[in-house]
Amino acid sequence: IERTLSIIKPDATRRNLTGKINAKFEEGGLRIVAQKRIRLTKEQAGQFYAVHKERPFYDELCEFMSSAPVVVQVLEGENAIARNREIMGATNPADAAPGTIRAEFAESVGENSVHGSDAPETAAQEIAFFFSGIEIVG
Ligand code: GTP
């Protein structure tokens, strides 16, 4: 059993899509074992996305991620990291497979409704960034 860090991004919380997105995770076989709604500062968003510091869209990304509340969550299941990325769909909604979260809800490559960890090491780091052990209940 594996865990991954998920974020429902500001474009989605603004449009009140938290429940519809959570239904996709649950229908896809993932269990929400931790969840909270928070508002990131631009500095916190920058720290979370530090791996993208050199990318041209970094500043825009940090502005966006701090522009409204996000819902951070830990998803658990068989191959949760890969499974979640399938459920999310491609980064650019134009390339996302039908039925995926990004195909149905994302507005653009930047405002793409969800984040999901991309590997076991980053999942562990990202979960620890937002949650303490006592907040995760499997
Ligand atoms: P995450 O799950 O959010 O990490 O998405 P990803 O792994 O599918 O994409 P990646 O890690 O390459 O990029 C991280 C995030 O940066 C994306 O989800 C987008 O929100 C944003 N991003 C990526 N490419 C672009 C771009 O070309 N323009 C803008 N504005 N944002 C981008």
Ligand code: MG
């Ligand atoms: Mg990524």
